[in-house]
Amino acid sequence: VFAKCAVEKLASPVVSNATTTQLELLLLEAQRCTVEYGALARLHACLASRIDDIGGNLAELFYDEIALQCLNTHDYRTALRAAFPNHEYLVAILSDVEERLTATVGASGSPALQMEVPGQTRAQRLHDQKLGRDIAKSVKQHSILLNLIPTVHLLYGEMEYRMFSGDGSLSAPSKMHSSSSSFEVPRLEVFDPEGMQLRRVAASARITKLEVPTDEENGQ
């Protein structure tokens, strides 16, 4: 909801009055679900002061998560920096992550890592073809516009076309328009898919534990 409604931040009184368990649940829920990374950064930023006050294990969990997400996407880093530019510890984390990323990129250029993996190029081609087909299929299914109007696949020519209509007239040249969109692939989902999945599983388990008090806790 935080992401979908583009919430800028949670109201201060709400955050101030939140208990340790509520805050942990919130963090874990955001960890378990795939939240848009800019929104996740805003969420984390608005919790920082309250969690600083609480400290302890919660702060450890919080800052570990921030460090990890900083490594994960550029969107997250940018949004976090914008949302809380004066938080000393967050700034230090961002700076540390920038250094680590620079070191990674530098080291990945090492001659020890320049080998090609047999079959990777072909597989990437297959993957891209399948992705293209899947996207086209999905667009076709979900686009009202494409379902209403006929589609003509032009074979030759570059970015201009004319139509020869049934009445025998040739239209004036029309320009094609291109549109594209891009999105950032979260690094760690690709670098460590199992590790990220394990984190989600662990978050789910912890949420279950926090939501369903044990018999012992009920007794207390």
Next chain:
Amino acid sequence: VTPESVKSFVTYYLQSLSERTRREKSGTKWGIDWVAYNLGLAKFGKPVRLPFLRSGAQGFPKSKVEAEFGIDLAFLSDNGRYLVIFVLKDEPLTNTTWIGNDFDRDLRMAITPDLSAEGLDQVISITIILAYNKDDQHNGVEAYNRFVAAAPTKVGDTVALDFLRWNLSELVEQTIRHILSPSLLPERFFGQLSYLSAQAADFSHGSDAWQFQLVPNWKQFVDAVLGESVGMRGPALLPVALIIVRQQAGANRSFETGWIELLEWVAIALWKRDAKHPDPSAAVGIRRFWRDFYIAELDRFYRTHIGDLATEQSIDHVALGSDIGAVASSYVAYWHIGRLGLLSVDIADRSELHVAGEGRTRSEQLSEIANWTAMLANANVAVFRPMLDIQHIEFFLMMEIWRNAGRPAAAKDIVEALVARLYLRRLGSSSLPFLDGNNSLDNVFEQVATRPDRPVILNRSSFFVLMMLELCCILPVDARNDLVSLIHRRLVLGAFDRGDAGDSQPLDLMSWIPPDNWGKQVFDDEMPKGQCVAVKPFADRREATATDILPGIRKLVVEMRKAGPPLQLPQDIPTAALLLASLRHRRPLPPELWRRWAFPEATGLVAD
């Protein structure tokens, strides 16, 4: 390669040569005459006297059957004024050989060349170079010096005469400076090595061109060299060929790992020859190549690059883009783990005395390699992502690194982390498939890229998982018991830890009885397949503990020991060389390699 190493192997090669190139029944003897010929061309001008006819029908020089008059080769400068004459010898220069092997006689004949021959009328100076590719003794040098002092300083009235002596060291210096190129090799291999060098410079390591053109060509070249040479000459020539290829391909950034691969194919070919046709004179060269070249290069490689490899996510970074990359980064990580493991196994194989000569104790070296491996594993999660069942070799090698360094805790941590990640793939909860039993990287890539309805990989049978279970028995009892039950529950049965057990079918565990003489046959491209042993799960319940599972494993070990020939590792071939051959040929390892530690024969079973 260090300059010292280049010098050492060029010395070894030149030392191995005869005076003349000639074919004999036992094989071709390559001669120092070809080296002198190329040095003469590079330094002195055009040849006016050669001891052979170039490019005979078989692609190597054909000897001339004519009187030499002491002159093996002669070169005339471009302006026709300076004549250089080579007197070649393949014997050491000593007081005895001075007369006995015709040093004196040949030099005496060489100082009276026939200058009336066509083209020599402009000569104003003659230099006689006595070149020999063996060592010398003081008395021999003294005899030579006396000869020079007594020799005339002119030929006829006007042509100046002087002398040079190129001993082995000087010959090596001249060779490295002027002809460290394919032309240094016997003429028959010049074209082949030039072509290979060009390919190595152009092709990216691991690319299709590398795999399907360069590697087969390289193996063909190595086989041709070994097939044609006798004694130490083949083992002496191949390092020089490698040095030349490296020199020519140095600008190719992917060649750093490609070079290691080329070295490995040479090592395998040499050990294969040693296993099939033992020859004491060749064996020295083969051992020398293995320790002083291959293992030394691995050590240099990791000493140089461990900083990069141990940088956070440096290998994981290969995975940029998609799951395809995650498979690729795993391949790269396992490539490095395998080589670090070979390094560790080889050092562990040596006697302390041998290692002590290198300035550090064996345990210090083993500990250093374990540190490198730990750094690499801490920095890159790709280490926990094997994709192929055959990568049990690299995993075994990683466990050997910990065992050799006496670090069972590190071994336990690695197994735990590996099981946690493999578990998700075993349950189908990951975007990556479980280990492919067909060991086809192509299939894994296709599976990940296209996610077909019918899987193209085989993930119901696993040698890797059974090996993990057995390897855990090397660990201390507490660690062993926890891991054995964990692996059995999660990977063998594929059951959830709690609640509903899930509907996964148990894995078919696999073991393998290697063929007789595995230690020799492993170097062959084609090896008898041995016998596969299909093993049912050791327990049906996910609650099964080590107490329930271990008796089954022990029984399997005992029965397999009864059924198969005992594993006999060749005494004279390093274990790391056998492992390298398995790694390169992608053949399973004999389970006895770890069972000998986990289930020692003396007690038959590991103690509880």
